[in-house]
Amino acid sequence: MSSSAIIAEDSAVFCADIGGSFIKFGVSRRVGDVEETTKVPTPTASWADVVTTMQSLITHYGAGLPPHTPLALSTAGLISSQTGELLSVNIPAFTGRPLAAALSAALNRPVSAANDADCFVLAEAHAGEAQGCTVVAGIILGTGVGGGLVINGQLVRGQGGVTGEWGHGAITRTELALNGKTYPIPRLSCPCGQIGCLDTLGGARGMERLHRHFHQRDRSSMEIVDGWLNQQPDSTLTVNAWLQLVAEPLALLVNILGPSKIVAGGGLASSAPLIAALDKQARAGVLHRYDQPLVTPGKFLTQGGLVGASVLARMV
Template structure:
């Protein structure tokens, strides 16, 4: 048995996983985001409450440097810059494995969601921004917390889309013109404001588009144009046969279907079957992905 966590800035979610990848009942406590001792104590208490554990697997919204193990995590300041896995392993006297949330989603979808039966799966996140993770022949590429799958960064966003001039927006990574600036919910809102000088949240834009609003249609057309080319290149490069989508924008089935049609029209391999589809791994992909990571590290042994 391993203890699995999905940790965000506001809550720590915990469950145990058995050797078949199933997770048990979920427990949730607030995240002590600014006090590392309290953060460690909260996790220790959850481990103890669940009984003997062979290891701890954590899905977290952060990026771990594959060279020194230090995490970059803006929404949990007390762990930012720490070699978190090593620090927690020393505190708990247990092996600790950390996976970022996008990689966790990709692994959950490959093992228990829309990617089952596919050799190569790219888990696509369309949330506040964009992200992703690649599972190749059942194994996560880039290691837990590595940089593989971060398709949203790099100054490659088109300056024209849907016959419209598109500004090059500054990105939080320090570059200008990243796909992350236009690909997520905030990007959709940014596009709408730039095109129409009107501020709407992403849900309102999608609702207006579905209702036939011409301005919203133009925004969606630009959005699809901006994303479909890079995603087609990604599919051609990594050979993924399915791209399950997570994040808030995945809740719009018409948006995901339109993006899928545009990407399939642009890739080399022609197929009538959708390849960009809503995720199917359930309500807790972070815990499921962490569970599969831990089981992989333990060699699939019974716990």
């Protein structure tokens, strides 16, 4: 814990993880622990409804707590480190608002906010698989590809709130050699406006696209991973291609950051064998020789937002 923390670690804080569909809410009395968790639908259209929902959660779960107990938020989307505005998130009620400042004024208490990938990395660095590590990179292998960075326990909030977004940047490789055959790599438009980003092929959605590209069949990412584990030829080809496409940019990320640990989150991180294979392939391509596993699944694959918020609430 940073010496600049302004709130004693044993003081309670409210934590909320705001997604496009649900708000998860809890009370934390210690970094890394969040209790009394509940889940309510996210009011997506109206800011007034957001304030009312948060106020009712605080009232319900805050009995006996000090009146200005802080609230920390994990949210989808990027938060500008310059303006505090929430960007590129599919929740109209939040778009363009300085989320933490607006909620702080409305709820009359300190409010801090960070995006969900950043909260996941904070959780892992303070209470999960990367405790005590100097440089911790988080990689999110969810629907797409995201990430975040914590150095010396502090969240790195980059220019415009963009840090660790290694999913956006074109894959430089144009073809893959697999099983003695050469396959072209699809170059797809990315929501960020570029073409061929890792995000288009490197998450669960990307693995499914690769499978369709190679085999003209639709299978879910979990079915593909299961097929790979069971040595089915089609799925093995897809996963081997995926591993190569993801491991190469990941090795570059490692060479740039020199992380002590990389924690993987998102749906694909629930497959420990997949992350172990990615770790092995990435480490084969980096300059520093890591003798121990570098990339590991996070501890907080489902609670990273709330647990990260429990860290965030206690930081300046």
